Amino acid sequence: MTVHPEIAKVLATLPAPDHSAPPDPQAMRAAEAEQVPPLEDRLPLHAVEDATAPGVPVRIYTPVAADSYGLLVYFHGGAFFSGSLDTHDGVARSLAKETGHKVVSVGYRLAPEAAYPAGLQDCYAVVRWAAEQGEFLKWDGGNLAVAGDSSGGNFVAAVAAMAHDDGFDRVTHQILFYPSVDLDFDVDRYTSLRENAQGYGLETPGLKPFNSFYLDSGADPSDPLVSSIKREDLAGLPPALIITAEYDPLRDEGELYGRRLHEAGVRTTVSRYAGANHGFVVNFAWIPEYHRVFKETSEFLNQR
Template identity: 45%
Template sequence: MPLDPRIAAFLDAHAAGPAMQDMPLEDFRAAIEAIVECCAPAAAVPVVKDLSVPGPAGPVPVRLYHPRPGTVLPIVVYFHGGGWMTGSIDHMDPVCRNLAEETEAVVLNTGYRLAPEHPFPAALDDARAVTAWAAANGASFGGDAARLAVAGDSAGANLATVVAALARDTGGPRIAHQLLICPALDTAMDTESYRELADGYGCTHDLMRLCWRTYLGMPEESFRDAPWQAVPMRAPDLTGLPPATVLTMEYDPLRDEGEAYARRLAAAGVPVDVTRCLGLIHCALHIEGVAPRAGRVRELAVGALRSAFALTAVPVSGTAVLQE
């Protein structure tokens, strides 16, 4: 499908300024925060609380959304994108409000530590701490720890899948589902989608190089030495992971690695559904206010989580990429 014309206009409007990878860090972070203005209108969730969850290096800020006070609901621990360098609870607020309301789940919007001030494994350690806390304390905030999902977009999806893998390896907590939107999974950056979409679609090859260098705290020539816990495409064993939903965008350099990871999950016997969203770019989740078609990402995410929480039996694994 051709690029959605409203998204093309959005990209053109931002093309006149400096590329994000060339911005000072504070400007890069401000640019990512500003995308909140492009989101769909935020749902008026009745219970929204800012919390501090104990973490390995101090409190981790979390914003909790409970859409049905007095009802015990499933839990979604959400990790924002932003290349491990940018993004925040406020940046994710409209998306998480809508996710909570439409999924009918308690959502924990997690403000993990960012690089370069805190390179790997700081973000992962915080993500794991919040997930463990959610599982142990669900009853205190109206959450059902037996129906606990991890979710994220881009860098946050990287954290979600590694949290799920380490929960398997360390005896818990039990995770019912992993929702991975535009996941950043591999430092190789050599797929067909990276070659075809290297520039001009918001998320660029050069920007991803910067993000990986900053997160890993190493030059590109050393990427091969990074552990799989940072680069989950290298994980040696995917068996026994929670069922997964992988959403990729047609005009996203990360598209092919997300779909390749889904194929690896299926080959390992993990139930997985993968959808390529046509006509959309990497940040589609955040620009529904610009291009209504981008709302398809939210609809698919909500549908996946509602189905996962309703399941009483393990679904049959699948590998097909559904092109809408």
């Protein structure tokens, strides 16, 4: 299908992008903060509270009053230099409501101020912390999932691998929304990098400048913790749900990663959303057919 008409309306209003240089991190963060809806307009939950885990800001979302919960640790996207607990608050709220899990959203350190692997270490530390905080979080001892969008999906894949390699077997699921799993931006590597190169929000010419803060801080694209698709042995990783968007330059790398997980014996579901673009879980989940991503996530987490 063509781009969803509601997405097309928004795309038509965007100014022509300038990919000649990296964006201004401070300016972009400030612009994102201005778009955060007021508290009274956000999805209500039983409780939302800020905490520290330890040294890392987190926001804990409790969907309903209950004796115990499965846990989902969420890593926001933003090309490793933008995004925040606030910009992705709506995603975390919807995940909590639809899955019934307590969601712990991670305010990890950002590039360029924090060099690689600071943000990744923060994410992994919070997952380990969550597993140790069963009483505080009322964890039922079952699901401990990791989820993230875009660069947050990159962190999901890396954290799942780190946990496996450390013998930390508590991570039960990995959920990657249109993940960035290959930071080698040769445009001939994937068909979607050319098919969806321009006009759909995230653009192929912008990938290198947007990710330059992370790469210039020490992240090596050949390192499997930076580009998870380069990990040779994917066996033993947690079951995966990978969500891709039809009109996303990153579509094919996410789907290839899913195929490689499946070939390695990992239970994997890859689900492509027709008519969607990169970022649709954050920006267009108010459209019913795209809000379904939260229901699909719930089914993946709660299936027996």
